[in-house]
Amino acid sequence: MAAAASAARHGVQVALIDERTTFGGQIFKRLGPGFHLADPADLGNDYSRGAQLIEGIDHRLITLFNETLVLTIEGSTVITSHPRFGVRNFSFNNLIVAPGAYDRPVVFPGWTLPGVMTAGAVQTLVKTQQISPGRKILFAGSGPLALAFSAQLIKLGAPVYKVLESAPFPSPLSLARLALNVGGNLDLAADALRYQSILLKNRIPFLYRRIILKAEGDGRVESVTYGKVDRNWNLIPGSEVSESVDTLCIGYGFFPSHELLRLVDCSFSYDENKGGFTVDKDRWGQSSIEGIFAVGDGTGVTGSYSAVAQGSVAGLRIAHLQGKLSESDLERAARPFHRELAARNSFQKALNKVYSIKPGIYRLADKDTVICRCENIKKSEIDPIVESTDDLSVIKSYCRAGMGLCQGRNCQRQIAAMISEKHGKDLSEINFATPRFPVKPVEIGLIADPSIQEEKYFIT
């Protein structure tokens, strides 16, 4: 939305496409149909930031396409489907891809039990449906989002009784480093303080250096076990603690949804803290493919403030490319956003010194743990294949892990980590399986096109 708004402000015609029924993405998402908000303050300042963006849409230049799922990009055409109107093609001069991120799946014994939920799912339930998923919720995660999520959930009335953070309590040095870089991030720092005080006020214990180990129960979660970890998030034996709960909320960060960007074959780099593979781009957000821009969490997870700034910059750049904005006006208009991004980046780096994902997160599964939940493939079935190859695609083809409905979004990083451990390969060297369309499943009846004829095999 930020990108569309900034391009449109300079007269660029924009089509804004989203598969959801409402705009706003993950953080600015609106309530579900039939729900009303008594007091917007309950949803925090994100809700009103979102409202501002949405209300600011200039409908003369920006056309909105809801419930419109992007299936693939072919040349300079975006191919989409709509549940009622079917396929619609959009040809573009410039394209901004901003598909966001999804919760990082963490694989441990019991992670597929009902009652184990990702933070994003719990947040969506609470935010848009105003439902709390349970009566006694343990929150296990890491990083600033763990703090933010748990505090928000508590504020909205979800009974989180304890929060586990895998990282150690920040050292004085790293706190100092954070403080040094806080310039330009006071909003984030203020958010953090507010969240902390919510936890304090509600007397919710926040335990450092703890990781989730397993969830157990008959048909759904009844108890969980967690334990103390070292700096690499490896369990310190003997430190296990079990508690009874009815809901376990998992928040260890996000993975970028980079399926579309991989499909068009942009170049990528690797940064575990931004969710693994992150798309390469210049300071305007342009990917390695001319005319295709990539912004927001879908290009490497850096949060909503940064996403808005990235979008704004890309929108301006496109206005310039289309002759609506001179070089010098572009630089001038973009300067505050570039400055903001620089500040956000250095704060992010300092944060990463405190909270970064460690290899222990990939070592929680035991032999009976299901790794691929779509196809129900256990670790013990994958282990012997990992012995025989270091190629993710081969593993996929031998046991179907990654071939199901989610197409590996949930299991491929875990299997990559198994390869990495076994063969001493760096995670950055282990590619996902070949990208293919559709990026999300779509009904055959919606897309089949009888007007397309193959050349005949025989002459009649």
Add this chain to the structure above:
Amino acid sequence: MINQSNPPFVREPFLKGYLSHEKNLSPLPKEVDVLIIGGGLLGASLSYYLAKEGVEVLLLERDEINREASGTNAGSFHFQIALHQLTPNMSDKEKSRLAAEVKLQVDAAKLWDNIEKELDADLGVFFDGGIMVAESQEEMRVLKDKEEIENSAGLESHILTGDEMRTFAPYLAPDLAGIAFCPREGHANPLLVTPTYAYRAMELGAQIRTGCAVLSVEANSSTGASHRFKVKTNRGEIYCHRIVNATGAWATDLSSQLGLNLPMGLSGLHVNVTEPREYFLKSMIQHIGRRLTLKQTHNNTFIIGGGWPSHPESYPKRYSNYWSSTTGNLAVALRVLPMLKDVKLLRTWTGVWAYTKDFKPILGESSKVPGYHVAMVPTGFTLGPMVSRMLAEYISADKPIHNIPQEFSVDREVLK
């Protein structure tokens, strides 16, 4: 409307065993009797049949086993005569030529009957018959010719129309002109067949190296009988007595280095797979006038293909998909099986297919370069194991034998 599939079932691991990573990457021997280049179905099954005869064999694959055509195909057994082989108003001569080919297919069916026993593995082999549909009266005439030829060659097939058709296959669009049903047709799982052959070959003593690309082949008459060929790879040189080129779509690359011009071409093909739904479709479905193969696998997904094109890329990048191949292919599928309407397309992929213009295999030893063999066949999933077994018999024979039909010759003229 087809019901949602039950949640995935718990099952045994698919394969009986896996190749060893360490062995695959170990150094090459200095020399070997038979060197097979290419770890697809042809190369893997040939290694198996040769190792079984006690021949010393080394298989080299540039990537991993089964990553190209053999692992990307649709897994159909094409025993019925395919549409590209048929023309309206065929002469008797053409008909008897086709009948000879059908006999080959009947032999292949026998091999597939026993393959799971022979390799002691579950390979997802189904023999629940194949349906070939016709939409028009003209297509019906082709279907009738086809039935006549097949029956004369010993391949059972029946034509059904009207209510008979609708009772037999109530799921098909009721207004089709008719179908041919071939009880002997079926399909198997291409992801399992080649790796299983490779694994069993290794057990029998065949050596396998992966990540080993052959860069050049030199025929050297001066190096003596055991050193007839000098082969350069990205992992060093090796000498061998005999070579089998089983590199599928890439077979021309190395053959042309020896001055051979193989009568083949290649083309990228497109395949679709859907989400799983309740199992109901036992028979494979094809179309006599359009590009369609459609089957429900033992994972309950539907695989829909039939030869729609994909977009060429240069190796190692995989061919990409055309959107129009998906939407066109799915429209043919829906025309025949309307109840697929609300089933979700999950993924598409591509494979590179090697064919000959006369649709016959290229099989055997070149008379121009003795010791140099080619193993290549267009409907290679169906016929691959069988032609490999033929070639293994030829190579392992003590004295020269003539078990391979002349018309498969490596040295035949390139057809226009």
